[in-house]
Structure formats: C-alpha cells, structure tokens
Amino acid sequence: MIDEYLFQPSVDEETHIFATYHVESKDFLKAAKAIAIGQSIGNPDVRTQRETPQLLRDNLAKIIGTSNDLKSRHHGLVKIAYPIVNFDDEDGVTQLICALMGGQMDIDIIDACKLVDLKLPPAYLKAYKGPKFGMDNIKKRAKAIDRPLLGGIVKPKTGITVPQLKELVMELLRGGVDFIKEDEILGSPKFCPFKERVEVVSNMVNDFCDDEGREIFFTPCINSDYPYFLERAQFAADMGIRSVHLNIWAGLPSYRALRDLDMKNTGIFFQKSGDKVITEAYHRYHINWPIVCQIARVVGSDFIHAGMWGGYLSDSKQDLTEVMNILRNKGTFNPTVPSLSCGSHPGLVNTTVKNFGTDLMMNVGGAIQGHPKGTEAGAKAMRQAFECCQLGEDIHQYMKSKPELKAAIEKWGYVE
Numbered sequence: 001m002i003d004e005y006l007f008q009p010s011v012d013e014e015t016h017i018f019a020t021y022h023v024e025s026k027d028f029l030k031a032a033k034a035i036a037i038g039q040s041i042g043n044p045d046v047r048t049q050r051e052t053p054q055l056l057r058d059n060l061a062k063i064i065g066t067s068n069d070l071k072s073r074h075h076g077l078v079k080i081a082y083p084i085v086n087f088d089d090e091d092g093v094t095q096l097i098c099a100l101m102g103g104q105m106d107i108d109i110i111d112a113c114k115l116v117d118l119k120l121p122p123a124y125l126k127a128y129k130g131p132k133f134g135m136d137n138i139k140k141r142a143k144a145i146d147r148p149l150l151g152g153i154v155k156p157k158t159g160i161t162v163p164q165l166k167e168l169v170m171e172l173l174r175g176g177v178d179f180i181k182e183d184e185i186l187g188s189p190k191f192c193p194f195k196e197r198v199e200v201v202s203n204m205v206n207d208f209c210d211d212e213g214r215e216i217f218f219t220p221c222i223n224s225d226y227p228y229f230l231e232r233a234q235f236a237a238d239m240g241i242r243s244v245h246l247n248i249w250a251g252l253p254s255y256r257a258l259r260d261l262d263m264k265n266t267g268i269f270f271q272k273s274g275d276k277v278i279t280e281a282y283h284r285y286h287i288n289w290p291i292v293c294q295i296a297r298v299v300g301s302d303f304i305h306a307g308m309w310g311g312y313l314s315d316s317k318q319d320l321t322e323v324m325n326i327l328r329n330k331g332t333f334n335p336t337v338p339s340l341s342c343g344s345h346p347g348l349v350n351t352t353v354k355n356f357g358t359d360l361m362m363n364v365g366g367a368i369q370g371h372p373k374g375t376e377a378g379a380k381a382m383r384q385a386f387e388c389c390q391l392g393e394d395i396h397q398y399m400k401s402k403p404e405l406k407a408a409i410e411k412w413g414y415v416e
Helices: 028-038 053-059 092-100 135-141 162-175 194-207 228-238 252-259 289-298 317-328 346-356 375-391 395-401 403-412
Strands: 016-024 062-064 075-083 112-119 149-153 179-181 217-219 243-247 267-271 285-287 303-307 337-340 361-364
Touching: 016 028, 016 092, 028 062, 028 075, 092 252, 092 289, 112 289, 149 375, 162 179, 162 194, 162 375, 179 361, 194 217, 194 228, 217 243, 228 243, 228 252, 243 252, 252 267, 252 289, 285 289, 289 303, 289 317, 303 317, 317 337, 317 346, 337 346, 346 361, 346 375, 346 403, 361 375, 375 395, 375 403, 395 403
Parallel strands: 112 285, 149 179, 149 361, 179 217, 243 267, 267 303, 303 337, 337 361
Antiparallel strands: 016 075, 016 112, 062 075
C-alpha cells in the first residue's frame, strides 16, 4: 500500500524540500525507501494502524521516480521530496538537518549516504532573513567597488596580549586592510580577555580614518558555548563592531540566533575550519560543502570562508566556482561575501581575479604578518597587488616602484 504514495513522478515544488543523495547499498531500492520512510513517518519496515492514506499523502517523504529506476544497482543518486508541512518556522535548520541527515546513518542496509544537492522552496525560506548587509553594501562601505576586499588575519592565533593586538591592528589599518579577523583559536583567555580586547580595538578601529573614508570591519572571534557567544556578540555590537566571527562548530542554528539579535550594524562571518569532519568527500556519510554554504547563507552569514585558490588549501576551480555561485546569487537573499584564505598572498591576486572576479575577499594571515618588512608592509603589498591588477600593469614592471610588493613576490612567488 505504501508504495503507491511513496513513488511519485513529481510533486509540487512549492510545498516540498528536495534532497538528492548518493547512496550505496547491496539493496539500493530498499535503502532509498528506508531514507524516505524513516526520515518522515516511521520505521522503514513496519507499518502501523495510524498510517492513514491522508497521513501518507501529507507527511510521507516521496521518492521522485519509479521503483524500477532503483532496481538492479548498488549505488547512485536518489531524489527525495520532504513535505514542508512536516516543519514549523521555529524548527529551523536544526530540524531540517535532523531530517535530511539523521536516522538513515543507523540503518545497516545503507553502506553510504551523501547529501549532494538541496533545493529549498520560497515557502520554507520565508522564515529566514539571510545576510544582513550583502556584497554590494559591504564593498561600498569599504570603498572596494572595483577590487576584492582585503582581509587581515590576526597572528599569532593565540598567546597575543591586548597591547600586542592593539599594535598589530593599527599596523593592519595603516596598511590598508578592509577587514580584520581574529583567528578561530582565540577565545577569551586571561592574557587576552574578550571584552577587554574588543573595547580597546573597537575604539581604535572606529576612530581610524584614511583618505578614502572607508569603514573597517573588525571581526572578533566569539567562539563559545550558549549563551556566551550571544552575550559576546551583543557586547561587540554595542561597542560598534561591524562583524563577529563564529566557527562552524557552533552549529548552523547558532548563526540564526545571532542574526536575530538586536545588532543593527553588525554582520556575521562563518568560519569553515574543521568542516571536513562533516563535508569530506571520502567519508561514507557527509554533506557536500556547497550545501553547508547554502544553509549558512540562509541563516544570515554576511561573510563565509568559502575555500582557497592556490594556497596550502587549494580547491579545484569547478568546486570553488560552485560555492561562489551559491554565495553570490542575487535571488531570495542578499549575496554573501566569499572569503578566500589558507595561504593567500600578493602573488595570487592576479590569478584569483582572473578566475573568480572581484566580488570576493582575500583574507591573509601569514603573508601579511610574515612580510619581510613587517605587518604594515604586508598589507600594503596586498593593496599594491590589487592596484596592479586594476590597472592591468605587468607585475614585474609595477613592483619595481613598490618595495613592499617586490619583497612579497620575491618571498612567495607569482602565479599568472
């Protein structure tokens, strides 16, 4: 009886969430049914008296296609439609992910289950706000309309004191960065307490002016358990901080909670460090990284560490383009700023812009802090690389009059 409700050639796209899985099983058909039934109405193999035809029509997840499509194979794609009536606005992504990637991991007939695509209809998305500012707004405020945003990452990651951080931030400001991000390792240790350092640095950043009149997005790390990350975020917002930084391990629902705080002029940076525990393609159970980015944008991330091009983490052009397209899409929500870091340096500016354009941020740690002439020179070298790219100049000629850029290229090299 259940199969006549379970297998459908199509369903209403406005009332369903569509999830596509890559599944491996010695009985592929049984595995597909186990996901659809088990993640919506109940035990995959046991039917109950309360599973009425009406309940099956309304609440059972549907397999899009016929049962014949799933026979005689052991791996492949299966598309499942989850009725949005099963979710309330308050359930949020906590319940969404629980349904999409939950109990099927415990079913022995399923050898691998990977979430590879997700389509969320407008009726589901109406409960979310998306990024607060959006790409265009942020670039306008940073006076970075025709170039990438320049981010500087605080190094050392931890061990730094408040006076040292103050000195470092001033060097970054003088060097011309648009965005300053503390590393995800820096919590609130006694040698650099969160509130003390935010108060000191926020006053300095908010008072800083240059010839361009740019706004600088200082982004302290608020990593901590509930409710402390909310308290830190609110404190930062009250101090005039323009964005805060939370790592993926806080959980995607935490970003929605942040987005709903009374932080009118404070955005959110989503940090990916550690994501491969969830997204690594070689794992038998995982969620594709672009889907994590999709959800992170929905719940309100203004900046997302999207990956990297040419550093010690170097994604393929195809993979990075897919993520960029998701984040920069101008559909339901404001576009999110894709942040590229993990080995970024001035010699990668040209190849990055050539392949991905200027609607992104290059976020730099080691190549700014480790510049032969110091932190301020490291930031200037990145800005000079941007200028060279904007002007279409030959890098080797251009750097002859730019000692900071010349020193950086000699140390880290140049990629066409």
